[in-house]
Amino acid sequence: MAEYQGVVHTKSREIMSAWYDRLAAAAKNGTPSACIMISGNCVEILRSFDIEPVFPEVNALQLAIRKQSLPLILKAEEMGYSSDNCAYVKADAGYTFGEGGPSDGKIPVPNFLVCNFVGCNVYIKWFEHSAAFLGVPLVMIDVPFLHPDGKPTEGDVRYVVAQLRKLIETCEKVTGKKFDIDRLREICALSARAGAGWARAKELCQNTPAPFDAYFDSINMMGPINVLRGTKDAADFFDAAVKEYEEMVAAKKGPLAQEKFRIVVEGPPPYPYYRQFRDLFAAWGAVAVQSTYSTVGGIWEWGFRHDPKRPLESIAELMLVNNLCNRSLLQRYEQIKRYVEEWKADALVIHSVKSCRLFSAGQGDMRDYFANQLGVPTLLVESDLEDPRYYAQAMMKNRIDAFFESLEHRKLLRRA
Amino acid sequence: MNTAITAVATSPVARAKEICAAGLPDAIRRHPGPAFGCFPVYSPFELYHAAGLLPLGLMGAGGTIDIVHADARFQSFVCSIAKTTLELGLQKRLTALEGVAFHSICDVARNLASVFRRNFPGLHVEYIHLAQNGAGDAAEDYLVSEYRRALAGLEERLKRRIGDEAIRASIRTYNRPRALMRRLYEIRAREPERVTASEAFTLVRAGTFMPPEDHAALLEGSLAEFATRRNKRMDRVRVVVEGAFCEQPPVGLIDVMEAAGCYVVDDDFCAGWRWFREDVIETGDPVRALARAYLSRSRCSSTRHDPDRPRHLELVERVKSTGAQAVVFMPAKFCEPALFDYVLFRRELEKAGVPHILIEFEEKMWTFERTRGEIETFVESLLFD
Numbered sequence A: 001m002a003e004y005q006g007v008v009h010t011k012s013r014e015i016m017s018a019w020y021d022r023l024a025a026a027a028k029n030g031t032p033s034a035c036i037m038i039s040g041n042c043v044e045i046l047r048s049f050d051i052e053p054v055f056p057e058v059n060a061l062q063l064a065i066r067k068q069s070l071p072l073i074l075k076a077e078e079m080g081y082s083s084d085n086c087a088y089v090k091a092d093a094g095y096t097f098g099e100g101g102p103s104d105g106k107i108p109v110p111n112f113l114v115c116n117f118v119g120c121n122v123y124i125k126w127f128e129h130s131a132a133f134l135g136v137p138l139v140m141i142d143v144p145f146l147h148p149d150g151k152p153t154e155g156d157v158r159y160v161v162a163q164l165r166k167l168i169e170t171c172e173k174v175t176g177k178k179f180d181i182d183r184l185r186e187i188c189a190l191s192a193r194a195g196a197g198w199a200r201a202k203e204l205c206q207n208t209p210a211p212f213d214a215y216f217d218s219i220n221m222m223g224p225i226n227v228l229r230g231t232k233d234a235a236d237f238f239d240a241a242v243k244e245y246e247e248m249v250a251a252k253k254g255p256l257a258q259e260k261f262r263i264v265v266e267g268p269p270p271y272p273y274y275r276q277f278r279d280l281f282a283a284w285g286a287v288a289v290q291s292t293y294s295t296v297g298g299i300w301e302w303g304f305r306h307d308p309k310r311p312l313e314s315i316a317e318l319m320l321v322n323n324l325c326n327r328s329l330l331q332r333y334e335q336i337k338r339y340v341e342e343w344k345a346d347a348l349v350i351h352s353v354k355s356c357r358l359f360s361a362g363q364g365d366m367r368d369y370f371a372n373q374l375g376v377p378t379l380l381v382e383s384d385l386e387d388p389r390y391y392a393q394a395m396m397k398n399r400i401d402a403f404f405e406s407l408e409h410r411k412l413l414r415r416a
Numbered sequence B: 001m002n003t004a005i006t007a008v009a010t011s012p013v014a015r016a017k018e019i020c021a022a023g024l025p026d027a028i029r030r031h032p033g034p035a036f037g038c039f040p041v042y043s044p045f046e047l048y049h050a051a052g053l054l055p056l057g058l059m060g061a062g063g064t065i066d067i068v069h070a071d072a073r074f075q076s077f078v079c080s081i082a083k084t085t086l087e088l089g090l091q092k093r094l095t096a097l098e099g100v101a102f103h104s105i106c107d108v109a110r111n112l113a114s115v116f117r118r119n120f121p122g123l124h125v126e127y128i129h130l131a132q133n134g135a136g137d138a139a140e141d142y143l144v145s146e147y148r149r150a151l152a153g154l155e156e157r158l159k160r161r162i163g164d165e166a167i168r169a170s171i172r173t174y175n176r177p178r179a180l181m182r183r184l185y186e187i188r189a190r191e192p193e194r195v196t197a198s199e200a201f202t203l204v205r206a207g208t209f210m211p212p213e214d215h216a217a218l219l220e221g222s223l224a225e226f227a228t229r230r231n232k233r234m235d236r237v238r239v240v241v242e243g244a245f246c247e248q249p250p251v252g253l254i255d256v257m258e259a260a261g262c263y264v265v266d267d268d269f270c271a272g273w274r275w276f277r278e279d280v281i282e283t284g285d286p287v288r289a290l291a292r293a294y295l296s297r298s299r300c301s302s303t304r305h306d307p308d309r310p311r312h313l314e315l316v317e318r319v320k321s322t323g324a325q326a327v328v329f330m331p332a333k334f335c336e337p338a339l340f341d342y343v344l345f346r347r348e349l350e351k352a353g354v355p356h357i358l359i360e361f362e363e364k365m366w367t368f369e370r371t372r373g374e375i376e377t378f379v380e381s382l383l384f385d
């Protein structure tokens, strides 16, 4: 099967490993740390206090990729979690807070938790539970859901900024440092650079062939953009990634030997079977040219950048407006529609995961919209992003093969 | 026999039962004016009422509707209320509504608002983000602005101004049935033998299908009737029921719980319609009064984060204050907010030594034998301990 790894993958690994090392060091030496979520986060603020961010979601997905999630999920179910609860939370419960803290010394017990409630209601439960089990304080940042016109009201922005100021107070207390707005401005400038690089990389996927798979390869960039954003490492990483991808575009190279189908993928991947799932698409020469999952942390391809002149306000804007999770299902339809049109895709693939109702609740309606109203060939397959019990390779293969067979048939007919 | 029917018609509880059985489509038909569907849990009913719309509970359809279309829109692992509510719409039984409101209670309800917006372009679909943080100036100011935004949307739709005086009048109107429902629950906590759990449930649920003035009259009538009852107290276990705040259980399930040996001394059925622990202030800026009441005069809920009153601690307190001996967790199947809360509730109750049992339900379930057996065993273990 195809070899997917390249320079970007290696570089991403390097800088992410350095972060894991910092977490392990913090677990040992007590450097201040705080848990925070991926979606539309405000990691810049923590960074301005040198508070090491811990991302339970990244932790959960790592456990799933390494095929370690199931025993932890089962352990959580013994604690009372339902088989119908989001398995990200269950894996984290089993690993981190079930027995009063992670015991392998790889991640620190955080000084506090920052719940950036950006769309996903499960975030609230998750951090309420961590706070109760670990006995650490929780700072809630309640982000009003984006209105249908795509514009937050003045009241929304004021509310978020007021809560960010509260977070700053907490950071001051925990670290004993004074808030330094100039430091935050510098960090926001680095975030803007990373955002610009990420946006450019995605834009390059409008070329045929696309230089990377905007679904499967995106996770190499989602770490740097969502976790390491605001560091020089992340900004430099994106410069290097863009350079690499520009060269690939010039050389008409893509992630597969041949790009036969251009698809947009909606929904998170099945992390426990990441590679197997990817191979099913690679076998058909199908490359994702855009994906919604890659925008859970933020949407940069439409021009949003952190603004060093308005650091807090621009952080609030990311949280309120420019990330997938805080946008409605209909706004997601619009996003996908733009992807299909501007990235010239042949089809839409919806991977519906049981754990994540933020993504999946209503995806049948989404299929109806794209397949029946817009006439975009649409495939909906189901499994899970964390719980291996919901993935059935044979069935998955049948569905995907049948879909691309008929897509191929259509292409041939159109050419004839 | 004719006399039986007359007797039925004159008893407030029997009337409530009829109203509940007829359901939402009938409530829309019965009301001569325009109506507005409110998805659970809490909704600022007064705002719609002041706009001349009758707020009605948009709360699924129990077992009264066959799912024909909604299964193709929402997957198998989504709660029933989301599907039956959508099905009502897809079967064109909500077309007479002026609009509907959804709230920031869970991921399903939020996406359902979008699905409504796409499929029913004639409806005014409002989505209200209720503050998920503690009381404080920032949260209050925010909620005021959110309510004002929703009001402006209604004004534009209805081409009519909705003045503060009208909202104050609606607050006064709604304070009445809410106070009466608090009385009803006080009676149950004190003397559960006077009112059965399904009677109380039916009386509250009926309020989601009728004008608040009529609901107040219905409640007054039934409270008067309960006052004259002389039922003997039985040897039963006093329980608090928790978890059925959104999708509503079938009455049969509530009956079974009592028949199996429980007195339900508190519950969270239809929680949004009896949201406030005290009256909402009737003077001053009414929108601010509603916002403030939401933040600091409300009940605890699995759909709301409140750092000042952690729900698991509040549940233990409520068990104590109502003199309950046990807790029955009654989450709707697939209801994430309830299922998540179960973990912390269970942990806290175990610390406090309060027995508990988990009973999952679906609004459309119709056989209760297994549940009955489970509850009986639980009750026996407590009574003969």
Ligand code: SF4
Residues within 6 Å of the ligand: A086, A087, A088, A089, A120, A121, A122, A123, A355, A356, A357, A358, A359
């Ligand atoms: S429901 Fe989805 S977005 Fe929310 S925590 Fe789970 S996986 Fe993440």
Ligand code: SF4
Residues within 6 Å of the ligand: B040, B079, B080, B081, B082, B105, B106, B107, B108, B109, B246, B247, B303, B332, B334, B335, B336, B337, B338
């Ligand atoms: S029953 Fe639970 S999951 Fe379903 S809409 Fe209501 S709160 Fe959400």
